[in-house]
Amino acid sequence: MVPQSSPSNFTCPTPETHLKICFWDQSDWNTFLDTRGTLGFLEEDNSDPPSNSTVKAIQKTLRGGWAELANHKLAPKSWGRLCASGRQLTHNLMESTFPLFRFAKNGWKLDYLASNSYPAWWKTHLESEGNWKMKKSQDCEDDNEDMEMDKKDKKWKLLEANVNSETLDKRMKGECIPCNLNELR
Numbered sequence: 001m002v003p004q005s006s007p008s009n010f011t012c013p014t015p016e017t018h019l020k021i022c023f024w025d026q027s028d029w030n031t032f033l034d035t036r037g038t039l040g041f042l043e044e045d046n047s048d049p050p051s052n053s054t055v056k057a058i059q060k061t062l063r064g065g066w067a068e069l070a071n072h073k074l075a076p077k078s079w080g081r082l083c084a085s086g087r088q089l090t091h092n093l094m095e096s097t098f099p100l101f102r103f104a105k106n107g108w109k110l111d112y113l114a115s116n117s118y119p120a121w122w123k124t125h126l127e128s129e130g131n132w133k134m135k136k137s138q139d140c141e142d143d144n145e146d147m148e149m150d151k152k153d154k155k156w157k158l159l160e161a162n163v164n165s166e167t168l169d170k171r172m173k174g175e176c177i178p179c180n181l182n183e184l185r
Contacts, residue, residue, distance in 0.1 A: 035049070036049045037049055037052075037055070039055060039058075039113065041109055041112065042055075042058075042100055042101075042109060042113075043100065043103065044100055045099070045100070045103070050100060054098070057098075058094075058098055058113075059117070061093065061094065061097055061098070062090075062094060062113070062114065062117070063121060064093075065089065065090045065093045065094065066090075066118065066121055066122075066125075067125075068089065068093075069082075069086050069089065069090070070125070070126055070130065070131075070132060072086075072089075073130065074086040074089070075122070075126060075130045076130075077122065077128075077130070078115075078118070078119065078122075079111070079114045079115040079118040079119070080115065087107075090110070090114070091107050091110060094110050095107075095110070
């Protein structure tokens with residue numbers, strides 16, 4: 001049995017007794033998150049959060065780094081399985097481009113960001129072996145378009161064959177063109 005302490009044995013901590021505690025209410029935390037954005041752990045050297053344009057540039061550069069890993073056959077299935085040379089490549093790229101990633105011991109901020117966003121990138125762009133997913137080839141698309149055009153061309157040829165040469169002259173608005181629609185079917 002676990003001994004229980006009575007409420008009279010201890011005093012409740014308060015914001016006045018524990019000044020370094022920032023979030024006493026969930027609303028305080030929510031307000032903080034609203035001011036920091038989705039990447040609240042990232043901060044510039046003046047402790048401000050990065051601007052939206054900087055965040056977009058970070059994401060674009062990070063995706064470019066992942067593409068480089070894939071090109072060099074170093075892209076793991078999960079970020080935690082990244083080899084040392086892949087980690088060095090990514091950290092060098094990001095820390096030299098965005099110095100705010102240097103404000104972290106052992107590069108935890110970059111690793112945290114990558115571990116949360118890399119799986120979706122992997123699933124979208126790479127096959128299970130780590131190779132690039134093949135996009136639907138242009139040849140296949142061209143073949144499909146050619147088949148559709150052939151169907152349209154046949155339809156128009158049949159329509160044109162059934163139209164009398166007299167009707168090729170300028171028509172009045174609302175004038176009907178006689179044709180035999182039974183032959184189209």
